[in-house]
Amino acid sequence: MPTTAADSPLHRFAEIALPLPLPRPLHYRIPEGMVGRLAIGDRVLVPFRRGQEIGYCVGFVPFPEVDPAKVKEVARRLDEAPIVGEKLLALTRWIAEYYGCSWGEGIEAALPAGVRKVAARRTVSYLRLLLPPEETRTRFLSDVDVKPPTERVIRYLLEAGEAVPLADAMGRLALSISPFRTLAKRGALAIERRKVESDPYRDAPIPHHPPPVLNAEQAAALAAIGAAVDSAAFKVFLLFGVTGSGKTEVYLQAIGRVVARGAQAIVLVPEIALTPQTVGRFRARFERVAVLHSHLTEVQRGDEWRRIQSGEAQVIVGARSAIFAPCRRLGLIVVDEEHEPSFKQGNTPRYHARDVAVVRGKLESAAVILGSATPALESWHNAQTGKYALLSLPRRVEDRPLPPVEVADMTCEHRGAVGTPFLSHRLEAYARQAMAAGEQAIFFLNRRGHATVITCPKCNYAHRCARCSVALVFHKRAHIALCHQCGWETRPPTVCPECKGTNLQYLGLGTERIEETLKQLFGDAAVERMDSDSMRTRSAYDRVLGGLLTGDVDFVVGTQMVAKGLDFPNVTVVGVIAGDAALFHEDFRAAERTFQLITQVAGRAGRGEKGGRVVVQVMNPQHFSIRRAVAHDYEGFATEELAHRREFGYPPYGRLARVLVQAKVEAAAQAGAERLAALLRGPAAAAKAEVLGPAPCSIAVIKGRARWHVLVKAANAAALAAVLAGARAELRGELKGLRGVEVALDVDPVSIL
Numbered sequence: 007m008p009t010t011a012a013d014s015p016l017h018r019f020a021e022i023a024l025p026l027p028l029p030r031p032l033h034y035r036i037p038e039g040m041v042g043r044l045a046i047g048d049r050v051l052v053p054f055r056r057g058q059e060i061g062y063c064v065g066f067v068p069f070p071e072v073d074p075a076k077v078k079e080v081a082r083r084l085d086e087a088p089i090v091g092e093k094l095l096a097l098t099r100w101i102a103e104y105y106g107c108s109w110g111e112g113i114e115a116a117l118p119a120g121v122r123k124v125a126a127r128r129t130v131s132y133l134r135l136l137l138p139p140e141e142t143r144t145r146f147l148s149d150v151d152v153k154p155p156t157e158r159v160i161r162y163l164l165e166a167g168e169a170v171p172l173a174d175a176m177g178r179l180a181l182s183i184s185p186f187r188t189l190a191k192r193g194a195l196a197i198e199r200r201k202v203e204s205d206p207y208r209d210a211p212i213p214h215h216p217p218p219v220l221n222a223e224q225a226a227a228l229a230a231i232g233a234a235v236d237s238a239a240f241k242v243f244l245l246f247g248v249t250g251s252g253k254t255e256v257y258l259q260a261i262g263r264v265v266a267r268g269a270q271a272i273v274l275v276p277e278i279a280l281t282p283q284t285v286g287r288f289r290a291r292f293e294r295v296a297v298l299h300s301h302l303t304e305v306q307r308g309d310e311w312r313r314i315q316s317g318e319a320q321v322i323v324g325a326r327s328a329i330f331a332p333c334r335r336l337g338l339i340v341v342d343e344e345h346e347p348s349f350k351q352g353n354t355p356r357y358h359a360r361d362v363a364v365v366r367g368k369l370e371s372a373a374v375i376l377g378s379a380t381p382a383l384e385s386w387h388n389a390q391t392g393k394y395a396l397l398s399l400p401r402r403v404e405d406r407p408l409p410p411v412e413v414a415d416m417t418c419e420h421r422g423a424v425g426t427p428f429l430s431h432r433l434e435a436y437a438r439q440a441m442a443a444g445e446q447a448i449f450f451l452n453r454r455g456h457a458t459v460i461t462c463p464k465c466n467y468a469h470r471c472a473r474c475s476v477a478l479v480f481h482k483r484a485h486i487a488l489c490h491q492c493g494w495e496t497r498p499p500t501v502c503p504e505c506k507g508t509n510l511q512y513l514g515l516g517t518e519r520i521e522e523t524l525k526q527l528f529g530d531a532a533v534e535r536m537d538s539d540s541m542r543t544r545s546a547y548d549r550v551l552g553g554l555l556t557g558d559v560d561f562v563v564g565t566q567m568v569a570k571g572l573d574f575p576n577v578t579v580v581g582v583i584a585g586d587a588a589l590f591h592e593d594f595r596a597a598e599r600t601f602q603l604i605t606q607v608a609g610r611a612g613r614g615e616k617g618g619r620v621v622v623q624v625m626n627p628q629h630f631s632i633r634r635a636v637a638h639d640y641e642g643f644a645t646e647e648l649a650h651r652r653e654f655g656y657p658p659y660g661r662l663a664r665v666l667v668q669a670k671v672e673a674a675a676q677a678g679a680e681r682l683a684a685l686l687r688g689p690a691a692a693a694k695a696e697v698l699g700p701a702p703c704s705i706a707v708i709k710g711r712a713r714w715h716v717l718v719k720a721a722n723a724a725a726l727a728a729v730l731a732g733a734r735a736e737l738r739g740e741l742k743g744l745r746g747v748e749v750a751l752d753v754d755p756v757s758i759l
């Protein structure tokens with residue numbers, strides 16, 4: 007393939023990929039002055055329909071597929087040099103084919119906004135409250151039923167307690183600029199431009215420790231990975247190591263080998279684990295670390311991008327999208343906690359960063375390490391069949407024991423007036439002992455807020471979102487009933503809107519309620535909460551994590567945030583509240599999620615010399631995922647669960663795709679889903695695949711849009727691709743004759759709610 011038009015004098019036409027749902031790149035004439043200059047990977051401006059679009063040059067052709075006289079001309083080259091390298095082009099092309107989006111959409115997903123923009127700005131808009139908190143509260147928060155967006159803004163800023171970037175607030179609250187402008191006009195806040203500050207992670211203190219001497223299993227793992235790294239060979243390793251077995255240390259030393267050869271390494275961690283503590287471990291070992299996290303401004307992101315492109319950054323640590331970091335010479339990709347569902351992108355293209363990592367490793371002859379204490383069954387299966395090399399770390403470092411895990415059967419716990427309805431007696435007793443000994447306890451619950459349903463026992467009314475088919479969650483501190491799907495909120499009712507009953511019940515558990523319970527039970531305990539409501543700023547993190555180190559904090563209650571990556575030697579007790587809540591989801595991965603969650607959270611206990619213990623509160627103590635998690639028996643769990651998967655042809659024994667159809671009118675969503683199912687049935691029969699549905703999704707409405715879906719289940723990826731190919735155009739968004747129907751394709755879905 008010639009890389010510039012000059013290489014091939016005949017090539018006066020370029021293939022331009024547009025980030026739109028189009029079946030293929032479009033052909034454009036290269037203007038006289040651009041021949042020989044336009045290169046593959048260039049960003050260009052081209053006429054499209056009635057306007058102009060930014061696109062990417064992905065190839066050259068001698069003749070366009072339509073009449074040359076009708077082909078439009080490239081309007082402008084936007085940069086001095088190509089913005090997408092050859093390898094990234096190949097990777098995004100694979101993404102487009104595999105996940106069923108256009109090549110341009112794939113490229114767009116791989117480029118951060120700061121790089122895509124023509125000129126990124128050096129200043130950023132910040133929001134600052136103008137009045138003291140009390141005055142702000144009385145003047146700008148009302149008591150009306152349906153809260154206007156302006157009140158959400160005020161509460162967000164009050165909780166942050168400091169100036170926050172406008173873009174962050176807009177993103178978090180899913181709002182347009184207008185409520186912010188309204189509030190500025192009313193004198194509540196100022197929108198001010200500030201110089202972009204350096205990345206907040208950069209100034210994190212860096213404790214320098216000499217690397218520990220590896221134990222025998224770690225050394226064996228490093229030797230295997232090192233051999234692949236030194237010979238620059240593509241090879242995928244599944245590093246299966248229990249929590250605290252020293253996986254991170256193996257990554258660090260493997261990266262050391264890569265850096266010594268002058269190559270770069272990418273480390274992917276789940277967004278929620280991208281804490282100063284995690285990043286600090288990499289900064290303590292390597293001088294030039296680039297960090298890509300979601301709180302970077304566009305400018306900061308652009309700066310990091312250039313440091314990576316120039317080869318200055320040796321190690322790139324980031325969440326999902328860091329898999330597209332434009333490394334000059336990639337030697338190793340690490341995917342830590344590879345089983346995490348957050349590696350899957352939630353909108354088009356719905357790629358899985360772990361799977362993209364494997365493809366990228368292959369394209370660039372790099373080694374790939376997938377690390378986990380609870381590997382995804384897909385990865386485990388690949389290791390069993392020899393596709394991945396299995397490396398095991400079965401013991402914790404320095405032979406520290408795994409913490410004993412005890413089950414509290416909540417169906418038998420005393421629920422009388424004097425009892426403690428949310429904490430088992432056992433967990434309460436352990437927490438008391440820990441506190442007396444000056445040690446700390448972590449309580450995990452995968453739900454924010456205070457009560458998860460507000461109901462009327464008289465008429466069975468449940469307070470629901472006006473736009474989604476879910477119950478509103480009561481947030482006591484903010485005093486709102488909030489939709490966790492779409493952010494809509496109202497004032498919590500005091501009388502039943504249906505029957506005017508005054509006996510409304512606030513049921514179900516959230517982190518706020520556990521926090522409150524702990525404060526009531528342990529009068530003088532210092533309790534902190536870690537969830538996305540309370541952790542809006544870096545200083546909030548620092549306060550809690552610092553408190554855990556110094557012992558100023560006794561108990562931390564939190565969501566996923568406490569389940570990942572925290573490594574505090576003084577945490578001796580871990581409580582998992584509602585440890586089997588995920589079992590009630592209609593998802594074939596429910597057992598796997600339950601096992602993973604319990605194991606991960608339990609892994610936060612006893613990481614120091616003092617040891618630790620774990621209590622898991624459940625309603626189904628007999629379920630195999632609970633029994634195996636209690637026994638620290640991943641392999642036993644995997645064997646049992648794989649038998650179920652095989653029986654029903656679920657991954658890893660088959661491949662799934664989900665076609666999600668949404669529309670304002672339910673009948674339209676249903677009609678669309680039926681049409682797609684009918685279209686897919688023929689190719690499915692030919693490929694011996696199954697079409698399941700159409701059926702309404704478990705969450706039947708989100709943001710006023712009815713949701714239906716169709717599942718395709720095939721024996722392998724090739725069969726699945728063959729089925730989907732039968733409806734390519736329809737799966738890309740256009741359903742003829744059905745207006746307002748949106749179709750989204752999700753290959754290898756991680757959630758089918």
Ligand code: ADP
Pocket residue numbers: 218219220221224247248249250251252253254255256403404573
């Ligand atoms: P994992 O990533 O498997 O949870 P880590 O790599 O975080 O485990 O290791 C747990 C702790 O043990 C860390 O504090 C780490 O510095 C320490 N550690 C790792 N390897 C060794 C070793 N070989 N000897 C002593 N300490 C180690």
Ligand code: ZN
Pocket residue numbers: 471472473474489490491492493494709
């Ligand atoms: Zn909603």
